Amino acid sequence: MTLNKTQPWWRTAVIYQIYPRSWADADGNGVGDLPGIVRRLPYLRDLGVDAVWLSPFYTSPQADAGYDVADYYDVDPLFGDLSDADRLVATAHELGLKLVVDLVPNHTSDEHAWFEAALVAAPGSPERARYMFRDGRGADGAQPPNNWQSMFGGPAWQRVVEADGSPGQWYLHLFDRKQPDLNWDNPQVREEFERVLRFWLDRGVDGFRVDVAHGLAKVEGLPDWSGAMHMADGRQQQRAPMWDQPGVHEIYRSWRAVLDTYDVADAASAADPGDGRMMCAEAWVVPAENLAKYVRPDEFHQAFNFEFLESPWGAEALRDVIDRTSDANAAVGAPTTWVLSNHDVVRHATRLGLPAGAEKLNGIGADDPQPDAELGLRRARAATALMLALPGGAYLYQGEELGLPDHTTMPDEARQDPTYARTQHKDKGRDGCRVPMPWEKDAPADGFNDTGRLWLPQPAVYAELAVDQQVGVVGSTLELYRTLLRLRREHDLATGELHWVTVEPDVLIFDNGAVRSITNFGSTPYPVPTGWSVAVASRSLQDGAVPVDTTVWTTRDA
Missing domain, CATH: 3.90.400.10 (Oligo-1,6-glucosidase; Domain 2)
Structure with missing residues (x-):
């Protein structure tokens, strides 16, 4: 896949997801907030990302951590107020960061x-x-x-x-009972959300991540459905009547028209004519050709590549998903948007350390098979290095640059995800990946705030993985991410073209411009090719060879 070198920012950006409840708490009440985010934004500039995506901070009863919106035009007092939102936009832009906010159009709160x-x-x-x-x-x-x-x-x-x-x-309510689904056949609903888009665009946000983007249109008559309810169950031969219906595309074409008017205005006033606004689809859709419909030129700019996130750890599986999804997106002229973790799935540092066949996307409890933490982190570092060597854009989830695991032994009484209650405690829910960030090892709440209050408990290991324990430490996960992001930019990997070098059952090797990426999935070290030098490695080399569960980027010797 080849991308034009003169790219608008969203085609190549690395975007960092902040979960507002859990990133930084300025007022000490145990829940993160917008002033806390503003204070910590320089950290992201120094990390080397291009943009920030915030999960919802709108007025909400918080039945589903803010994804139950009662007022799309205001900030929940839990997080601050509109002036804080304005200050966040301004500060991000001063630091050279774009700001993307969440939009939740499938449902509102029952308190709307x-x-x-x-x-x-x-x-x-x-x-x-x-x-x-x-x-x-x-x-x-x-x-x-x-x-x-x-x-x-x-x-x-x-x-x-x-x-x-x-x-x-x-x-x-396809989700919690306090999240009633909207009727997107109603013109009032469509008009209202175009007003919401304009409200936030006028305040300077650079784009939207759209929640449940594939769920807005339902089959007429709402027929019974005997298949699985999972949004991306590729085993189903018939499309579920509540997901990925053709009617969603008309909605997003109208939204794109709204964003394009701002794109034109930005181009007329900005030094960089590629500074446009964007929207990214959270669409759990298979096959790849169906997902690619969401990123046609008049719809979304991006769509998360969840097939990549869900892929098992192995050379053949990952090569297959990289090829299929890249080809499908290239067919409509769109970049591929890579992702490994977010607020809805088990963190990849934990997921990749689970026993084979025990991989889970949603929630691990103390009575479940526990991950091998060392193996999981080793594979997570390798997976991230592989991902950031690929052409296109990428998303990082807060704390993954520290190697944070899920809290897999969280006390059940601390859980707040509505899934836990609605499944009669059978499904542990998503709280394990939403635990507050550790900033300082010896501070209250690991530096999340000054009071020690926490809306979810932190596992003991978070203190050892805190930011202040990794900054400037050679070999730390934080410094690995910083190096990967710097080299990705220096070598223009996001705008490059992937060429597979060799086909082997236990190794992935591809060239992207001047960089050759090697990931070893086998059982023995793999030799670095003659005439190539290692620029960065997810793990120290072993007698000059690439160890198992390791990715290295190499460049040709002069």
């Missing part, structure tokens, strides 16, 4: 003014038409309208009590 109005309105009213209200099945309507299940466990329907006190209609 629209839904509160729907509850007191009659069936068939305009207020209810903004959501997915339906009559129940059975003579008395006591059965849900269909058999759909929530992604968080249990039925995807909740029955309401009507204004007269009688049992009433049901509303759809």
